[in-house]
Amino acid sequence: MRIGEQNGEEVSITFEGKKLTAYAGEPIAIGLLANGIRRLSISMGGRKRGAFYVGPAPVEVNGRKRVDSRKEPISEGMNIRRGRYDDYNKEPETYRTSIERRYYEVIIVGGGPAGIGAAQEISGVVPTALIEKEELGGRAKIREDEFFESISLNRLGDVYERTTALGVFYKGEYVLVPAVQGRKLIEFYAKRVILATGSVAGTMVFENNDMPGIFRVDSALKAITLYKVAPGERIILTGRTPELIDGILRKYGLDYLYVPRVKRVEGEEGVERVYDFEGNVYEADAVIVSDGKYPDINPSTQAGASVRYSDGFLYPETDEKCRINEFVYIAGSARRPFKEHRSSYYHGRMVGSFVLEDLGYEADGRKYEEYVGEYYRYDLGNIPIEKLNHDESFVCGCDVTLKKVLEPIRLGYHELQIIKRLSHVAMGFCQGRYCLMHVVRLLHQLTGKDPNEMDIPSGRPPLWNVKMGILG
């Protein structure tokens, strides 16, 4: 259902042989959602999947397989078919166009409020690059955050949007951050790096939680605020942090029902019914999961940070200047999951000041301290394993069921690293971002092991999946 004025021209597309109307420029998955189509792909394990929760969302477009329906913009006449996770194109179509090398004093990875704050602090003093894999603004933008909308987006240094950083590599006095921008490979060199890579939205384990019609809070926010398309007409909101989206739902006049904890969803092509643990059944066509936000530890640990646990989340260990070593700083929700985007922004400014100070400039980061507010504190949470069907509840979008994760634990493997390898959790597309916390929870629940005693896997390059043809 469309809920506002659309950008772009109205175009005709075909999906599985059926003619539909959509808008040019909107992602395929959004255009199809607006037409009530939620089921787009088949997972490796043969499960029906949509585009908005976990896992990739490949479709076939004009005969080309494995097109990312969440990114590929719609154009007139597109002929779209459902895709499979294991599809690939036999014609080698991905080629790099060029390799460039750029030198800066400071590179900031992540263009959300923290990255923007850091860039504004630094860019007037030393050459700065701000790298963002999508568009500037991060979650603050898709939440239409008032504070964020009040700050101007100039004085950011050189901004590289739609540019995916591959990792942090140490090269003597310099740090190399290679990045992919379209078909271009850019090697950024700098003296300092700020990782402002933000947090990931928490997912939940329940029966059929991989079904089309389930949304991660960010996917729902994007559909509503960027493309003015409703996730559904009968929305259930679940999880411990409804506040990440309930304001937007109200603002856009979308009715929803808050069910703190979902036990099961059912449906044919996607969610039709939702069950809670009290025996209630709800008619629904969309479930938005909003269960906390957690620092994305992969960029920090890839850069060499150690991980600690407290207050319900894992975070990179940093010193008093938010450094993990002499080169790399962590800013914003990548370090602690701030409640307000304002806090992330000022934390970014503060870290920016620390960097300037370390580079020999006069700066006083502490002056921002008073603007940096609270971060989320949760308990670890638990997964009600005794009440769930273990074959139908998914810990991870790569078809890893609750059963597959519980098996090794029950066999006596209490090392997270081993459980990971035996269950294949945290080894797929998200590299643990949406599933690792569930394993931490399960291991704690079953063995009482303190998360600080767990051997947490480090992020590995590339930080986000990139195609071999661009690097080769």
Next chain:
Amino acid sequence: MCMKADIVVIGGGIVGVLIAHELARRGEDVLIVEKRYLGSGSTFRCGTGIRQQFTDEANVRMMKRAVELRKKYHEAYGFPFKQSGYLFLWYTEEEVEYIKKAVKLQNSLGVPTRLISPDEAKEIVPLLDVSEVIAATRNPTDAKASPFYALASFAKAAREMGARIMEYTEVIGIKRKGSSIDKVITTRGEISTGIVVNATNARAKLINAMAGVPIEIPIEPYKHQSVITQPIKGGTINPMVISLRYHHAYLTQTAHGGVIGGVGVEEGPTYDLTPTYEFLRAVSEAFTKIIPALRNLRILRIRAGFYAKTPDSNPAIGRIKEIDEFYIAAGFSGHGFMMAPSVAEAVADIITKGSTSLPIDRYDPYRFERGELRSKALQMGRNSFY
């Protein structure tokens, strides 16, 4: 805390676990001490391949026995193991002449390798670019296995037969009484024992020094990396494909569908296992030359493990005569996962019976001191054989 064990195996990788498994099977009292978690050194970062296509008799025989044993245990324990072959691609007449001799040797030892045409190679892996390939060698009985399930199955069976395993326990010293082993000192207490097996591969030199091994066994740790891509349809790349021309690349598909493999870019000696950008580039370059369609695949991650290398790329396996009793099985130079079952059998033989029928003379730890280096084992590394 003071513990006791008749035999202490230091190192909980595939070699250490299989040695302990074999000893436990023979009724010995054995304890594994592992610094981190089982498999955390190199086993869990290995390329999953099990190859018999070597160019010398001992390695061919050891690998053939290893395949037999692994097949037997695959049937008993149920871990995935697939004889999907190795496919070597050759690009020059010189290479083909050289490899013909190796094929003859392999055939004479019962390994059914065949020299095949580029077209036949393309039939086996249709995505291959064979435009520059002039011949290929294929042994259908070479194999691949998941290191995770294999190691976990052997560890479980070893435990059931009475072996003990201590993880997150680092050996920090070895106490001797004269020429005899007295105690292994760890971060979690001392272990009284009479027999130590050094199965630490990359860290073998450190353990040798702790035990006072009087000879020089030059095993150096080199960083080797591998890549995993997004999963694609199962059966797309069945064999382990080897192309020495393109950075000594090896690649295949895992049971989960991802393409796994590496190239011979190596760094060292070093204990650092940080994955590098240079590898990311090199592996992408090589893989997309061998199979152009891989251009379209997304890389999920790269990770590093050790090649614990000796000067001739053959391991050091045997008893250190001056110490009562100290054995070494280390320096596998990238072949530990594939060779482990027969190494375990040989080491258990010499511990329990004093000798073995397996050809481990080639791996005599004293050969370095005597300056009797072997011909180099055919290895996917920077030092090629031709």
